Amino acid sequence: MEPLGVHHVGINVTDTDEALRFYIDVLGLRQRTDRPDFGFGGAWLDAGDQQVHLLQVPPPEQKGQHFALWFADLDAVVGELRERGFDVKDPTQVGTDRQAFVADPSGNTVELHEVGA
DSSP states (O other): OOOOOOOEEEEEOSOHHHHHIIIIIITOOEEOSOOOOOSSOEEEEEETTEEEEEEOSOOOOOSSOEEEEEOSOHHHHHHHHHHTTOOOOOOEEETTEEEEEEEOTTSOEEEEEEOOO
16 A cells, blocks of 8 residues: 555644634635535645645644645744734754644644754
8 A cells, every 4th residue: 555645634623714824824825616515614735735624623633733835034023923913833843844832713723844954
């Protein structure tokens, strides 16, 4: 068995519209138009060639679960988020990479990741 990669990540959100404003207007993901009607709110988004699926169902208790979005310039992203009023943890070094963390409007942790040289 050998996976080809990660197809998508599913994120539970309390309010789809609020989550869309965060993931599209703030973090720059793009909304897909091919999500079927599952009988509950949500949306499918593209982050590069990966997908993030928003599911309007109660988020689980936060215990460290997160997903990471890859950015070319972490300092610029952190600065812009802070200018917009978001609480972003200071970037830290992990090997040659750097990471910082922010919470979406539903309290889900999103890692902001920069790949080092």
